[in-house]
Every structure is written in C-alpha cells, then in structure tokens.
Amino acid sequence: MSKLFKAFLAVLAVVIAIIGLISGYETSQRVKYPVAYADYIVKYAKENDLDSYLVMAVIKVESNFVPEAHSGFAGGLMQLTEETAQWNAEELGIDYEYDYMDPETNIMFGCRYLRHLIDVYGNTDTALAAYNGGMGNVSEWLGDSRYSDDGVTLKYIPFPETRNYVIKVNTYWESYKNMSV
DSSP states (O other): OOHHHHHHHHHHHHHHHHHHHHHHHHHHHHHHSOOOOHHHHHHHHHHTTOOHHHHHHHHHHHHTTOTTOEETTEETTTTBOHHHHHHHHHHTTOOSOOOTTSHHHHHHHHHHHHHHHHHHHSOHHHHHHHHHHOHHHHHHHHTOTTTOSSSSSOSOOSOHHHHHHHHHHHHHHHHHHHHTO
C-alpha cells in the first residue's frame, strides 16, 4: 500500500468521523428539542402574529409535545384550562362542541391566548409570566414597585415556578431558533 493511499484513507477516516459526529449531534438536538405538530404550530402562530419558535418553546416547557399531558386543571400540548378554552371558543365564535385536548384545537387556542396576553401586556416576558402565573398575579406584580419599575416589565417574579418558566421558555425559544439556522 502506497503512502499516498494510506494518507487518503486516514483523511477519509477523519471525514467520516466528523460526519458521524455532526449527524449524532443533530440527532441529539432533535431528541432534546422535539417538534411535533409543526403544521399546526406554523399555521396558528402565523394567524396570531407569533414566532413559531416561541410557540414550540411554550409547548416544550408545558407538555414536552405530549398531547395528553395534564398538570392540575390544565391539559394538552399548551396546557390550557377548560376556562381558557371556553374563553377562546367564545372569542373565536366557536359554538359547536370542541375538544380542547385535540392537538390542533389546543394549539389554535393556546396561540390565540398567548397573542392576547402579549397584546394586553405589550411585552413577551410579561405575557409568558401571565401564561404561567395568571393574569391576576401579573397585574398585581406590575403595580408593585418591588416587582416592576414601569408597570410593563417585571424586574422580579415572586413565584419561583413562574420565574423559572419564563427563563426556560426563553432558553428553548433561542435553541429552536438556532436549530433552524
């Protein structure tokens, strides 16, 4: 075997190893940051003028893309309560029997509600805090100088779960955006 052929084989082995590492990394990212129901996410994010990666991040934190997930009184991909689902149905003029646990309906309602919160608060992080901690709590925090200096943004979220929720959604949002590059 010639030296040139041995060198070629060595370079080929390195290239194959690099391709394997890249492929393994990409696979691990897809496992770490799953995306299911992308058609619904894109459709309803667009209808509500939301970044689809933000919606993916909310779903990742809320349910990890498990459509039958439940937490307390909330359920589905975007963890909606029956009350929030009913509000959405009324806002959207839906007067037929709906299943808010259905992935498409859950994403449609969840995107509509998230858009509503962003419109109410004018700030995505504040809206995320309300999505998790409730509008009543967030409105109180915005009126309290310990938590907000301007009545629009929260400088401190007193509920650890809600504080961590906002951080997680923002972290996943950034990760989903970076995966698309």
